[in-house]
Amino acid sequence: MVRLWQKDNSTRDEFDQLLRPHVELLYRTALRMTADSYLAEDLVQETCLRAFRSFDSFKKGSNFRAWIYRILSNAAIDNARRNANVSFIEWDDDETGNVRPGAYSEIGRSPEVHVLHQSFMNDAFKAMMRLSPEIRIVVALSILEEFSYDEIAQSVGCPVGTVKSRLSRGRKQLQEELGEYLPANKNSTVPNLRPVADRNKAKD
Amino acid sequence: MKDEPVNSKTEMRCQSVQESVLARLDNESDEAVWSQIEKHLLSCEVCAGFAENSIMMNARLREELKDDKDTSALWSRIVRDLDAEASSTDSAQATVSRGKAAGGIFAAGAVAAVMLAAIFAFPFTQNDQIKITPLAVKESMNDFLTFKASGRDLDVDSNEPRELRRWLVKRLDFEVPLSSAMPAGFKLAGARLCAFLNRRSAAFMYHMDGNLASVYVMAETGLDAILKRVPRNNELTVFLSRGLTNVVWRSDGLLYVVVADFPEKEAVRFAKSIGDPFSVFPLKITSVQENQTVLAANSAAKVPKG
Incomplete structure (x- = not known):
């Protein structure tokens, strides 16, 4: 394709290089915010356009991931508010790529496990969508993407204390809605709560 | 304890x-x-x-809740968005045209003052309920913007509908209805063969005084999820996005998307005059049945007809 845009290519190249490694992560978060693969792609495209338009405001050497997540977060919350009364269409498994996330992982599961898996996944997505968008983005970034509190605060644009309280409320709501999937506790030992980094070291 | x-x-x-x-x-x-x-x-x-x-x-x-989707297609669309954004903000360069057909189409100019109203066969509703742009429209828009920015030649440079149809019929797995009716004020510039959404589609390019409209026609087969966001047959829906007007409708197993770089009112008139003859002169029945079988086989294999 011939690009007619010639001016300031270095800026565009720099933007592309910074952006490309984060697209998958942006998409995942967008999917968790929208529960719709098409909407998620729309959201990421919109985020990238907004980011490009305001790239002048990005300070070189600062945290690009937090910066672009701030834009995604704002766009996602705007989008969620705008579509608050829109009922979303259920996923269809078809050849267009509009496949329910996680469907690929059916392979190798017994029918019983598969049913449980599908059921939990569906309910988990529904429970996520019932969280307010402000809480949902914090839950997505913390539990699912393992951002630090500080980075979430930068990404969402709120104090760390607010991140903690939103996360706590989100967790509580998810526990209430999905608690039936957890087995009754039979333990009398201390659960393995070493930090993830330590656990990864242990694997090595 | x-x-x-x-x-x-x-x-x-x-x-x-x-x-x-x-x-x-x-x-x-x-x-x-x-x-x-x-x-x-x-x-x-x-x-x-x-x-x-x-x-x-x-x-x-x-x-x-993990989703390890391959985002390369999404990345391509982002790049196209950014290209289009950059070219739209640099009007001096964006109006450069290199192709022989594109040169005529993209000459600077204003929208012609008047378009004659055509036969209004379709019910038309402003799309307030459906706030989600269907993927077929997004892909058509992306193609339109990319083509416009690239200055590439049309695949077939002709204003003769029969010639365009003859060229396309060998390359598509559905038969394209092509009317000789021309929206008032517009000229048919030619056609292109496009590929997106795992299928081939035809794009007819019309122009008028520096403005451009492209009519994308594709088979509906395998687009079930997308079609849930497009109203019932023969109802026009308008999506305004990224400075473009998009008019979409379904008819006789085909999905039509008009992407136009002129205002909504004119785009709707354009779509109605294009769409009505298409629905009045539908596919040949025998060809439809035959081609539908071919389409089903192709869609299962996800391989467009070669």
Whole structure:
């Protein structure tokens, strides 16, 4: 394709290089915010356009991931508010790529496990969508993407204390809605709560 | 297990421990106090249960809500968006045209003052309910913008409908209805063969005084999810996006998307004059049946007809 845009290519190249490694992560978060693969792609495209338009405001050497997540977060919350009364269409498994996330992982599961898996996944997505968008983005970034509190605060644009309280409320709501999937506790030992980094070291 | 009496002091202690447990899960805990927390977990069934449930919930959410989708197609669309954005903000360069057909189409100019109203066969509703742009429209828009920015030649440079149809019919797995009716004020410039959404589609390019409209025609087969967002047959829907007007409708197993760089009112008139003859002169019945079989086979294999 011939690009007619010639001016300031270095800026565009720099933007592309910074952006490309984060697209998958942006998409995942967008999917968790929208529960719709098409909407998620729309959201990421919109985020990238907004980011490009305001790239002048990005300070070189600062945290690009937090910066672009701030834009995604704002766009996602705007989008969620705008579509608050829109009922979303259920996923269809078809050849267009509009496949329910996680469907690929059916392979190798017994029918019983598969049913449980599908059921939990569906309910988990529904429970996520019932969280307010402000809480949902914090839950997505913390539990699912393992951002630090500080980075979430930068990404969402709120104090760390607010991140903690939103996360706590989100967790509580998810526990209430999905608690039936957890087995009754039979333990009398201390659960393995070493930090993830330590656990990864242990694997090595 | 140590039996602690339930009182406000114990509850406060448990609340604090549970907060520490969650912080630990988030890699945000204070190592100095963690040994004390562990002791508490050994002695308190409530907190130990809370910790176990929290670990399991975290793990299950991470496992079940993951989506390792290949984002290369999404990245391509982002690049196209950025290209289009850049070219639209640089009008001097964006009006450069290199192709022989494009040179005529994209010459600078204003929208012609008047378009004659055509036969209004379709019900038309402004799309307030459907706020989600269907993927077929997005892809058509992307193609339109990319083509416009690239200045490439049309595949077939002709204003003769029969010639365009003859060229396209060998390359598509459906038969394209092509009317000789021309929207008032517009000229047919030619056609292109496009490929997106795992299928081939035809794009007819019309122009008028520097403005451009492209009519994308594609088979509906295999687009079930997308079509849920497009109203019933023969109803026009308008999507305004990225400075373009998009008019979409379905007819006789085909999906039509008009992408136009002129205002909504003119775009709707254009679509109506294009769409009505298409629906009046539908596909040949024998060809439809034959081609539908071919389409079904192709869509299952996800391989467009070569």
